Amino acid sequence: MSTLKSRYDVHWLTGQFCEYRTESMYRRIIKTRARFESCLSLILASLVFGMFAITDYQLLGFTKEYYLLVAMRIVVVSLCILLAFIIGRWGNYFRRIWLHALPLWIFATGIILIVPLRPDSLATQVTAVVVATMAFFLLIPNLLTVVTFASLYLSIGFLAAAVLFADISPVVTLRLALLLVMTNIVGFCALLRLENLQRKQFGLLQKERSQNHHLLKEIALRKDLEAQLRMVAERDALTGLNSRSHFMKRAKALLQRSRLEKKPFSLFMIDVDHFKNINDTWGHTHGDWVLTKIAEACMQSLRPTDVIGRFGGEEFMVALPDTGPDNAQIVAERLKKKVAELPLKEGMSEMRLSVTIGIALANSEEADLDSLITRADQSLYVGKRDGRNRVVMCREGREDGGS
């Protein structure tokens, strides 16, 4: 938070950000608006400056001074309109700030040059200088430092021209100097306040944006964590199959749906035969590898609508919706065969991999999944007892053993 604060601190005298990078970013962001405002102000100021040729004529008539003044006004207006065009196209407020400052110096020179050509109308010109100074500070979008130098040049130049060409007394000179000092101070303070407020507003906006950005990152992180937690809860870490709890949830939903739709439903309980021997002979790493291969075989042999889960240890469960006794028997036999044909790791060739599958078929009286599991487990027990490597189906109290 403290770094953010210092990053957006505004200098009390220049009205700019203390940190160069922040100031550059600010100018880059406002460059389009600043460019447009510069162009518009320059065109308007040029028009006003040119229109004063009418009052020149009223005061001077068609004299040499009048022609000189008109020529000077044409030069100033042309230069400023040309600059407005250049600023419109290439006036990068970020890098070419001098391009935005140049018109101010041209206008100031034009205003100063009026004094020797029209020394009699000094009172009107003083008003024009005061208005021009305020316009420099407030209307033409520029940096405080740039405007201050241009405005000081106008004030000092005008005062010097008034002393040299309008022959004013020391008292009037002092009054004029004080008036110009006051005008500059007021303009400076007003623009300083404006620049300060604009930058503070910008700083607040940036802080808010960065907080929003952090918040979005945090939300994404949390979502990621949630997904990971869900994954841990729903998936078995070794095989990637459904975890026991998630299998139960999904299988219950499938069973309920089958009941509602009055469709058959089967449940397999698969147990790897003599798995302890595998672990004892080739070690747990090989045992784990065998379990993943059996999981893969299950996924490959079954339909995407069937739900497979690891029930624990070397036991797997499969919920098969829309599957009656005949199909269940066929699928289980196919799965048993697939497991028996699984290519094994080097050195395990003498091993005969097999599974025993207990099948339970849902019937209308059955209340829940647990009793179906109990029946599948009973079938499995029968299969193990009768020599393993077989499929046993529990049908209303009696078991049908397969080979």
Ligand SMILES: Nc1nc2c(ncn2[C@@H]2O[C@H](COP(=O)(O)OP(=O)(O)OP(=O)(O)O)[C@@H](O)[C@H]2O)c(=O)[nH]1
């Ligand atoms: N490698 C490995 N072994 C496991 C895992 N979970 C359980 N086991 C082992 O699986 C073996 C299961 O042994 P038993 O319950 O005796 O069953 P079995 O040897 O397959 O015998 P039958 O089921 O009667 O054919 C035990 O040795 C467990 O330690 C596992 O995630 N990885």
